Amino acid sequence: MSEYILEMKNISKIFPGVKALDDVNLKVKKGEIHALVGENGAGKSTLMNVLSGIHPYGTYSGDIYFKGKKCEFRNIRDSEKAGIVIIHQELALNPYMTIAENIFLGNERAVNGVINWHITNQEAKKLIQRVSLREKHDTLIKDIGVGKQQLVEIAKALSKSVELLILDEPTAALNDEDSNNLLNLLLELNQKQGLTCIIISHKIHEVTRIADEITVIRDGALIETLVKGRDDISENRIIKGMVGRELVNRFPERTSQIGDIGFEVRNWVAYDPLDEDRMRIKHVNLNVRKGEVVGIAGLMGAGRTELFMSLFGKAYGKKISGTIIKDGRELKLNNVSDAIQEGLAYVTEDRKTAGLILIDDIRRNITVASLKKVSKNSIIDENAEIKVAEEQRRLLNIKSSSIFQKTSNLSGGNQQKVVLSKWIFAEPEVLFLDEPTRGIDVGAKYEIYTIINKLAEQGKCIVVISSELPEILGICDRIYIMNEGKMVGEMTREEASQESIMKCIMQSEHNNV
Amino acid sequence: MFELVDMTTKQKVSINKGKDSNMDNYRDVLRHNMRQYAIAIALLVITLVFQILTKGVLLKPINVSRLILQNSYILILAIGMVLCILTGGHIDLAVGSIVALVSASSALFSVTLGIPPLLSILLGLLVGILAGMWQGFFIAYVNVPPFITTLAGMLIFRGINNIILNGQTILLPKLYVTIASDVIPDIFGDGTGLHITTILVGFIAAIAFVVVAIVNREHKKRHDFEVEANHLFFAKLVAIAAIIVLFSYWLARANGLPYVVILLIVLIVIYTFITTRTVAGRHIYALGGNAKAAELSGIKTKRVMFWVYTNMGFMAAIAGIIFAGRLNSATPTAGDGFELDAIAACFIGGASASGGVGTIIGAIIGGFIMGILNNGMSIMGISTFWQSIVKGLVLIAAVAFDVYSKSKAKVS
Numbered sequence: 030m031s032e033y034i035l036e037m038k039n040i041s042k043i044f045p046g047v048k049a050l051d052d053v054n055l056k057v058k059k060g061e062i063h064a065l066v067g068e069n070g071a072g073k074s075t076l077m078n079v080l081s082g083i084h085p086y087g088t089y090s091g092d093i094y095f096k097g098k099k100c101e102f103r104n105i106r107d108s109e110k111a112g113i114v115i116i117h118q119e120l121a122l123n124p125y126m127t128i129a130e131n132i133f134l135g136n137e138r139a140v141n142g143v144i145n146w147h148i149t150n151q152e153a154k155k156l157i158q159r160v161s162l163r164e165k166h167d168t169l170i171k172d173i174g175v176g177k178q179q180l181v182e183i184a185k186a187l188s189k190s191v192e193l194l195i196l197d198e199p200t201a202a203l204n205d206e207d208s209n210n211l212l213n214l215l216l217e218l219n220q221k222q223g224l225t226c227i228i229i230s231h232k233i234h235e236v237t238r239i240a241d242e243i244t245v246i247r248d249g250a251l252i253e254t255l256v257k258g259r260d261d262i263s264e265n266r267i268i269k270g271m272v273g274r275e276l277v278n279r280f281p282e283r284t285s286q287i288g289d290i291g292f293e294v295r296n297w298v299a300y301d302p303l304d305e306d307r308m309r310i311k312h313v314n315l316n317v318r319k320g321e322v323v324g325i326a327g328l329m330g331a332g333r334t335e336l337f338m339s340l341f342g343k344a345y346g347k348k349i350s351g352t353i354i355k356d357g358r359e360l361k362l363n364n365v366s367d368a369i370q371e372g373l374a375y376v377t378e379d380r381k382t383a384g385l386i387l388i389d390d391i392r393r394n395i396t397v398a399s400l401k402k403v404s405k406n407s408i409i410d411e412n413a414e415i416k417v418a419e420e421q422r423r424l425l426n427i428k429s430s431s432i433f434q435k436t437s438n439l440s441g442g443n444q445q446k447v448v449l450s451k452w453i454f455a456e457p458e459v460l461f462l463d464e465p466t467r468g469i470d471v472g473a474k475y476e477i478y479t480i481i482n483k484l485a486e487q488g489k490c491i492v493v494i495s496s497e498l499p500e501i502l503g504i505c506d507r508i509y510i511m512n513e514g515k516m517v518g519e520m521t522r523e524e525a526s527q528e529s530i531m532k533c534i535m536q537s538e539h540n541n542v
Numbered sequence: 543m544f545e546l547v548d549m550t551t552k553q554k555v556s557i558n559k560g561k562d563s564n565m566d567n568y569r570d571v572l573r574h575n576m577r578q579y580a581i582a583i584a585l586l587v588i589t590l591v592f593q594i595l596t597k598g599v600l601l602k603p604i605n606v607s608r609l610i611l612q613n614s615y616i617l618i619l620a621i622g623m624v625l626c627i628l629t630g631g632h633i634d635l636a637v638g639s640i641v642a643l644v645s646a647s648s649a650l651f652s653v654t655l656g657i658p659p660l661l662s663i664l665l666g667l668l669v670g671i672l673a674g675m676w677q678g679f680f681i682a683y684v685n686v687p688p689f690i691t692t693l694a695g696m697l698i699f700r701g702i703n704n705i706i707l708n709g710q711t712i713l714l715p716k717l718y719v720t721i722a723s724d725v726i727p728d729i730f731g732d733g734t735g736l737h738i739t740t741i742l743v744g745f746i747a748a749i750a751f752v753v754v755a756i757v758n759r760e761h762k763k764r765h766d767f768e769v770e771a772n773h774l775f776f777a778k779l780v781a782i783a784a785i786i787v788l789f790s791y792w793l794a795r796a797n798g799l800p801y802v803v804i805l806l807i808v809l810i811v812i813y814t815f816i817t818t819r820t821v822a823g824r825h826i827y828a829l830g831g832n833a834k835a836a837e838l839s840g841i842k843t844k845r846v847m848f849w850v851y852t853n854m855g856f857m858a859a860i861a862g863i864i865f866a867g868r869l870n871s872a873t874p875t876a877g878d879g880f881e882l883d884a885i886a887a888c889f890i891g892g893a894s895a896s897g898g899v900g901t902i903i904g905a906i907i908g909g910f911i912m913g914i915l916n917n918g919m920s921i922m923g924i925s926t927f928w929q930s931i932v933k934g935l936v937l938i939a940a941v942a943f944d945v946y947s948k949s950k951a952k953v954s
Contacts, residue, residue: 344838366840375838383838386831388898397828398839400821407821412765451839 033094034059034225035080035193040091042075042084049075050089051249057193057242062219062226064240066233067271068470072249073229077195081115082108095193112192116182118201124171128162129153131170132185156184160214174330176207183214194218195227200235201468204329204496205531208232212239231468233264245270272472280503281475283482287506288319291490292459293354299339299346309346310336311514317459317490322481324505325494326530332514333494334378337461341375342368355459369398374457376448378464378494380441384448387437391429392418394436394447399455421450425480442473449480459490466500478504498527512537581892581907584940588911592918599921600914607796611723611868613913614802615641615861617906619884620891621813622857624905625850628817628830630897632688633885634851636677636695637858641877642703644670644862649712649872659717667859673699674855675848682847696881704874711873714866721805722867725798737798744790748783755779802864809860814902826850830897886933887912890940911936 035057042050050072057063065073078084080093082102093100095111102108105115122131129150138149153166162180164173170181179199186194196215200208216239218224230236236243243262245252252270255262268279299310310332317323325333338345340353342365353360355371362368368375377383385394395418396403403414418432425446429439436447445465452460462481466474481504485491495501501508508525510518510533517537520529592600599605619637626634648666651657657665673695680691730738756779762769769775793799817823825846828836837843861880866872891908893900912933919929 341838342840364840364842365838366842369840377835377838382832383834386828386835386898388831389827393824393828397824397836397841400824404821409819409821409824411819412761412767415767416765 032058034096036094037076037080038092038094040076040079040089040093042072042079042089049249050079053091053246053249053251055244055251056254057225057227060219060223060225061241062215062228062239064236064243065227065229065246066231066236066243066267067246068472071246071271071470073246074197075249076246077115077197077227077229080108081105081113081195083115109189112190113195114186114189114191114193115195116179116186116197116199118198120175120178120182122170122178122181125169127167127169128157128164128173128181128184129166131181132156132188134185136185136189152188153184156187159187159218160184161210174207175202176204176210176329179203179207179211180214183218187218191224193225193227195229197229198231198468199228200230200232202329205498206328208235215239231470233267236267237262237264243267247271247273268471271470279471279475279499281479281482283485283504285320285322285506286486286488287321288488290316291319291356291488292317293352294340295352295354297336297340297351297353298349299335300348302345302347305347309514310339313351313511313514313516315509315516317492319488319490320485321507322485322491322493322505324501324508325492325511326498326501326508326534327496327511328534329496331511333511334463335514336511337375337463337492337494340368341365341373341461344368344375369455369457372456372458373461374398374452374455374459375461376452376463376465378467380444380448385436385444388435390433390435391422391427391439391447392432395421395432395451395454398451402454417454421454425450425453426476440469440473442469442476445469445473445477446480449477453480453484457489459492460484461492461494463494464496465493466495466497474500498530501525501530502527510534510537580943581890581904581911581940585907585911585914588914588918592914592921596918596921600918603792603795604797605917605921606792607800609913609917610806611800611802612917613909614722614806615865615868616880616883616887616913617806617909618809618857618861618864619880620887620905620909621809621902622854623881623884624888624891624893624900624902625813625817625826626688626854627885627888627893627895628826628897628900629847629850630830630833631895632681632897633692633881634677634688634695634854634858635692635881636673636699637854637861637884638877638880638882639696639699639703640670640673640855640858641862641865641880642874643673643699643706644859645866645872645876646703646706646712646874648718648863648866649714650706652715653712659715662715663717663721663863666863667856670855670857670859670862671852672855674852674858677855678848678851681851682844688851703876707872707874709874711871713871718863718867719870720867721801722864723800723802725793725800726804728798735795737794737796740790740794740799741787743799744787744794747790748786751786752779752783805860805864809857810902810906817902822846822849827898830894830899832898883912884909886937890937892944895941908940 033056035055037053037055040050040053040055041048053072053076055076065076067073075084079089082104085103086101093102095113100108100111102111123134126134132153133149138145138152150166157164157166160180160183162177162184164177170178183194199211203211212235215226215228219226228236228240241257243255245255245267247270255267293316295314297310297313298308301307301309313336327333335345339349342362343349344365353362360371362371362373381387386397392414396414400409403410403417415432421427422429422432427443427446427450429443436444439447449465465481466477469477481491481493493501493505502522502525506522508520508522508530509516510520510530512534515537518530518533589600623634623637626632644666647669648662651665652659652662677691677695680686681688725737726739726743728737728739730742732738759769759775790799793803817826825836825841828839828841829843829846833843862877865876869876887909888900888905889895889908890911891900891904891906893904915933915936916929919932
């Protein structure tokens with residue numbers, strides 16, 4: 030038997046009109062952590078879907094050998110039986126079931142269809158311990174955070190006597206601390222129990238930290254496999270492989286021209302809409318100057334999204350109080366359309382569920398927030414609308430066949446550009462950008478940063494909420510740090526560093542206790 | 543109905559632009575077209591089949607006229623229903639009961655209370671609007687799911703109808719019958735049986751259609767948008783104009799142009815215009831496509847829901863008046879099961895059960911498919927039991943085909 034637990038030979042997969050995978054040869058050694066990196070749409074997920082039987086045998090060409098045996102998986106059940114488990118980016122957990130029920134979902138501990146709860150709970154407890162999850166087995170999934178949910182997924186995989194665990198962007202939705210815990214767990218499972226892992230990730234620093242080998246995929250083809258200890262696995266080296274060229278600077282240059290205060294918030298308070306006694310946003314003050322890019326740093330759940338959604342025409346929260354001042358004038362915003370009217374824009378954190386209408390085309394998505402501008406007496410002038418959409422497509426370099434392409438068919442980066450152009454077309458003076466580059470690739474990120482810079486140059490007030498500290502440090506003039514619904518710090522670009530921000534957060538936690 | 547042409551030119555633009563850059567979109571557009579055509583082709587095939595099976599009775603002028611009159615109220619309900627479905631796959635189960643409520647209360651006004659017929663009709667429409675507002679209020683502002691709200695409405699409105707009528711049937715004044723069944727007067731007729739005025743109206747409609755289409759196209763040209771090739775455009779224009787004239791000739795050979803047909807066409811044109819060209823229409827589609835995104839784009843989603851259901855009440859009221867007129871009376875069982883026919887028409891016509899997809903024209907074609915099945919099988923003497931089975935099979939087949947073609951075309 031060879032040292033490879035998995036060999037994928039000459040895998041090609043064609044979707045109607047697109048060659049998603051082109052003659053890929055992937056080898057994974059037993060007991061290693063193997064990372065797959067590449068830009069969005071490079072074919073990483075497709076390759077893993079081929080491996081796990083989501084694209085069944087016969088829909089691709091090439092051979093898969095697992096533990097030396099040729100495999101012909103027709104569905105996920107087949108691959109799981111062989112010991113390959115895939116955990117998708119979108120978690121497949123039922124929020125209204127307990128942790129134990131979820132772990133054994135589809136794999137129930139049952140005799141003749143009758144579930145043995147005793148064994149279920151007992152085994153669940155063991156698995157919960159194995160993944161260092163500090164929760165009780167009968168806690169409902171909806172009551173635990175995304176980080177812990179990810180651990181439940183891993184426990185679920187372990188319950189299936191997994192030998193090869195595939196994780197698709199496991200840390201995409203996690204904050205730094207949860208990501209760290211998850212990676213440590215993977216290292217531990219790998220080193221102590223010899224679990225082989227394939228991890229797909231956009232976060233290159235994580236990849237370099239835990240992976241033994243790193244395979245770069247670009248445009249459906251395998252570019253190279255870098256081995257830790259043998260090759261250079263620095264971030265720059267990997268990015269070069271991913272984009273096919275050296276990316277000199279990940280953040281475009283900008284000379285800030287900062288003017289007067291354009292947007293100010295005083296003593297802002299908002300309560301949880303589900304629990305009206307719980308104060309979620311606690312007396313927040315902040316200001317943004319014209320032409321300034323202000324970053325909001327904080328852990329997941331710090332209340333950043335909630336703060337800016339509540340500012341955006343009370344789109345979040347109950348019993349909201351406080352003052353919003355724009356250009357020296359107090360604003361009264363009772364709903365989102367008031368906010369848009371007054372020149373505010375909020376680019377949502379999750380473009381698929383809250384930003385885009387995926388079944389609609391680019392054109393309709395761009396104009397949806399400002400239909401007044403392309404209509405007369407409430408009747409839409411389609412010609413004007415088409416012109417506007419074409420213009421935006423050109424300005425933001427949205428890669429698509431036409432403005433009539435459905436947004437669901439666009440890559441993440443281009444989807445994000447459509448969302449941005451929707452708000453640019455609304456011509457706001459104050460923009461809140463919530464995780465503007467989440468889940469998009471390095472090249473597209475650079476383009477988004479360039480757009481942000483251009484907007485700042487036009488003298489707009491810009492707020493960027495981001496969980497990626499390098500990004501905040503790279504593009505912002507000033508940084509607010511939020512924790513537990515409060516502003517706990519403010520730093521200039523010069524003062525701020527990853528360490529100082531994290532320290533600020535930790536100290537505030539300390540003060541809370 | 544000029545929107546159809548407009549829609550195709552639009553798709554033409556994208557096809558031309560997609561040619562060089564992306565095959566994906568080319569197929570996407572084609573598929574979209576196919577979906578539009580597939581329903582129309584299905585209607586054509588079903589018509590031909592029943593034309594043969596009924597030995598030519600189906601398309602006889604008098605039967606065509608009857609078929610439209612018989613289905614007019616379902617078609618009107620389908621126009622309102624498709625808007626409800628667009629908002630997110632929601633349906634209105636109460637429309638059958640609102641039809642009954644409106645006919646009963648209108649009878650109450652005109653017969654029992656002696657209010658003039660025209661005013662009674664308007665009051666009846668108002669009752670329908672109020673019923674729609676009642677439902678819209680609970681759906682939009684109290685957040686009760688539409689299914690439950692309208693299920694409750696179905697029971698409540700039916701009950702009120704029964705209380706008003708007390709189990710009796712009330713005969714209605716002449717005006718109701720005129721609206722529901724009569725034809726326009728033949729001013730230019732010579733009394734030889736052919737309804738000249740109807741043909742004249744047909745010609746005027748055809749010319750109006752041609753003018754609107756050409757103006758639209760010139761407008762596009764001025765903006766430098768690509769338009770269909772000349773010969774294609776004019777061939778289509780001539781064909782549609784010919785159909786309009788032929789249709790009017792057919793009606794002229796029957797009794798003439800019924801008032802209901804005028805009403806129906808006006809409603810179709812207005813609502814097609816609203817859905818495709820107005821801000822309100824766009825808001826409805828946006829809400830159904832992604833409610834959260836719509837809300838965060840400044841669309842007042844609650845208000846949209848409220849008006850869509852209020853409008854449904856209005857459409858049910860119109861249907862109620864017409865149905866009462868056809869029966870010449872208000873009856874306790876009026877409108878029974880209408881909601882299901884209207885819902886089926888929308889889904890056969892390509893509306894998506896998850897919202898955001900669907901057209902007025904589609905729902906009308908879906909309604910005609912149902913109508914022809916009913917009418918054709920009745921002529922053939924097939925029992926209503928079998929008719930029900932066939933209609934059910936057609937509904938499931940239409941939607942299954944839709945789902946299948948979508949899943950096949952999906953590029954993950």
